[in-house]
Amino acid sequence: MKASLFTLTALAVSFSVFADSPTKPFAETIYHNADVITVNDNQPEASAVAVLNGKILAVGSDENVLKLADARTKVIDLKGITMIPGFVDAHGHVMNTGLQAVSANLLSPPDGPVTDIASLQTSLRKWAEKPINKAQDFIIGFGYDDSQLKEQIHPTRYDLDAVSTEVPILIIHQSGHLAVLNSKALDMLGFTAKSKNPPGGIIRRVADSNVPNGVLEESAFFGALIPLFTQISPEENELLFQAGMELYAKYGYTTAQEGRTMSDSVTTMYDIAQKKKLLLDVVAYTDIQLGTDIMKPPYLSQSYNNGFRVGGVKLTLDGSPQGKTAWLTKPYLIPPEGQTAGYAGYPIMSDEEAEKYVGMAMKNGWQLLTHANGDAAIDQYIQAVEKATQKYGAGERRFVSIHAQTAREDQVQSFKDLNVIPSFFPMHTFYWGDWHAQSVLGDERAENISPTGWALDRDMIFTSHHDAPVAFPNSMRVYSATVNRITRSGRILGKDQRVSSMTALKAQTIWAAYQHFEEDTKGSIEVGKVADLVLLSDNPLEINPLELADITVLSTIKEGEVIYTQEAAIADNSCSTSRKCQALATHTFMIAGLIPHIH
Template identity: 30%
Template sequence: MTITLYPARRIITMNPSQPEGDCLAVKDGRVLSLGSLEQARAFGEVTVDDRYADKVLMPGFVEGHSHALEGAIWEYIYLGWFDKQSPAGQRWSGLRDVASLQARLAEGLARLTPGEPLIAWGFDPIYFSGARLDKGLLDTVSDTVPIIVMHASLHVMTVNSAVIEQAAIASKEIDGIVRKAGGECVGELQEMPAMHLVFDRYGIDFFEQASQPEALRQYARAARREGITTITDLLNPLSDDAVASMRSTTLEPSFPVRLVPALNALGWAPEEGSEQLAKAMTQGHDKLFFGIVKLVTDGAIQNYTARLQWPGYLDVEGNGVWNAPPQTFHDMVLHYHQAGFQLHIHTNGDEAVEVMLDALEEALCLWPRSNHRHTLQHVQLIRQDQLYRVKQLDACLNIFANHIYYWGDIHLSRTLGFDRCQRLEPTASANRLDITFGIHCDAPVTPLSPLFTAHCAHRRQTASGAVLGVEEAINRQVALEAITLGAARTLHLDRHIGSLEPGKWADVAVLDDDPLDESIALKDIGIHATLLGGLPTDA
């Protein structure tokens, strides 16, 4: 087969043995050489494609924690604080007061199909002063049509009186149903057990919807636009229908990314989940990888649902919500570890980190297993002693660097205070301890954009411009590795992707500017194109 050669202004390989290259030579979808034109000719006939001659090439970005929900959620009304762009390119303006939120809901209500609930998403109550969004404020839009508002973190929802009545929420004794002192439901439901009362009543399954072909295509297009060539869906039902849909869609020649879905462990009894995951693994191919399990333990700090150790939250009493009893998570870790699968565990608060480290420690003691790469996800508030334990357990981290920008100001002034904000998203400490780590966006919680994520880890600036935890800033090279090879390692895919070196797939991000040039902010570098297996994805 003919060798295709892509000359470029600069090639950053992420391969320490050959950090830079001259020309990217591709054969059979894999990197053949990064040497000169003359060196590439030694392999045989060469076709030169100079369309990227003035661009910078580097490994395609790996988004190690995001959700295919990004391709489906835009069917609903966006109520977020920040401006956002949908996968189709539509710009949605952020909403800065409750009146604007009510007005956008009223607009949606006017277009709603009779008999359907009105669903919105992206609301972030931590930014709103005054009255907290509750059933009363939603009832002013309608107290007869069910209204469901998912919060930005996807860990909380607010509903109106119609939903409370129709789903019989007031009669349920479940953690996460927020009530007044007298027991009256206020309309806020925290974490999955409480929110499933609503999902089950109205037949809502966002994650099953996200596994359907058009949602997957939308998700992939959004990823490609940001230079991503490998994307995760880190909470997938992995039903037979979802697996079949993901297989057929990713097999389409035009599908521009590789997809890594994770089994939602809380959706299955452990034995059944293992069987389902093993069955799904027989359906994988070069653009679809099964084998990881997702546990969602606590919630989100900005929603006050993450589990924190002393001194807890700065401005409220109480301490978050577990999505299941800690012993349940403990048992699941033991089961899936013994079964040979890789665990990706949501741990926002330091108490959740502690509980899951205990579980991993016991699992590895009972069933020693090398190269397991179990990964703690988010770890926003992980402590230094906990980082040391991660290192000792040979576990990995995937750190939610975008959180610094979107919620850093809030954590400084309201939820955590000064000292704990200095260790928020501790990428430099992870790097100093030589822990394998990636950084991520958790889309649709924050937008897909690995270069913005790298910028957050490098500069550590909040939305207001404040810098939090300067000692935890990482340099550009380390930040770029975290969105390529580091993230690939957390997915057990670094033998295929994450760097440009002979034998690996020729998955490439084509950049307008040099990401190692300190004069240009990482977030401002344009994405020109991507290649998947050496082929332009927009061809």
């Protein structure tokens, strides 16, 4: 028999009747009858968690933790729902994710509707017809992927001109490393047949001519994008930032990263935080090539100021493997348009420049995140770290190799030797695994992208990330890919690189907190740590690993306050199991009846 709304509410909510005591410690909130995965090896499981002043007061059995309740305590019966620590973003771009949230969705299934150039054009037209978007006098789309288009090619200026020749159009590749502009936008930004390729970038051309075909790679694209972003008003920036944080919260992230930013964006995020405490904790890394004037207090800090801090600097050494701009030691299986056999991508900078920037970070004591996808770029990075370490000595710097997609086994060993944390991108196995095998790298190299297994073989920690807005900040898709490595076609790509569900969870929680120097305050459910908690529809350690991507985030709790709850799922036909729907219903009524403060 189905439970009524009244019954579910009564089951979910109970208030303690303990007498007040001026000497006994009390909890503001106690969650009990829960399936708690603490991610704390010393106390891996519990059934109750008490919260006071945004921190975890107690973890343990219902019997022991409920002793901390009195008449002031909210006591929440979770009816067996799973609780885990809040996810910590090991690498993403929370402010740019806001741009994704407000742009035309050009993603391919399962995340969007685009399967060919015609459907891409349709998505742009539909977006542009909305009054709020029409008023922008600019059409922007995010997430097209040539590997998933039926034509298997990039759109060109002429495909976008078919949408409009009067309004400038910019569409961004899902990798974030390429873009396409229509003729109007190219004219506005000064791209002509006389334009030369900038260092570290390429302006693709119409066949047998110098005329730009609209596709811009790497620095050619970034150089075009920066002037557009400087025109965004403070109010629009705030909306983008908020939209990005809200999307992160939907997927259970309580700490977000802005993994490559500029000084003016840092001040923007800081100023927003000063007006009102941020929804999440946000740690930013400023582009070391674009100026380091911001690398000082109050911005640079080990602690958060109303939810914001600068954690260090970012260096970019190459591009995207799926976009075929990453710098490899061996050629791409199939070269991209305009390139010949033997093409292996290209570096962003010289060895001397890389060594200069790595040395600058080490000299100043700045944590450095370095984007290096191709193994040639990883070689360049390792060489730079080795030289800087010889000069400045070893230390607890927690430098990070971002993506390290095609890292060879010898390079993983070098990471260990140099105390570099690899932050891998296992989601590639799902989104682009087939593309890597069939077009980018070939079978042998594709099997070992994001080589988490090689890291574990060496007793290393690693982190797993989504790189949003390259992909949605979907924590469960990250989780599933790290464990299963299943491609879109159902192939297991690199069975020896798979890891356990617990290892993958650590890579998104306690190990990611360690990467940010925050392991003492976050990443596990332990007494004294911040009450960053997530409620899930299923226990990821108990279900079939192939079902991990289907787990639903029911609620995200930041420092004891609910910042996201999944209410709409009750009426949504997406509930795949009665167990999940029951969990959603129970949880939603509990939150609605108990916790009034939902951001």
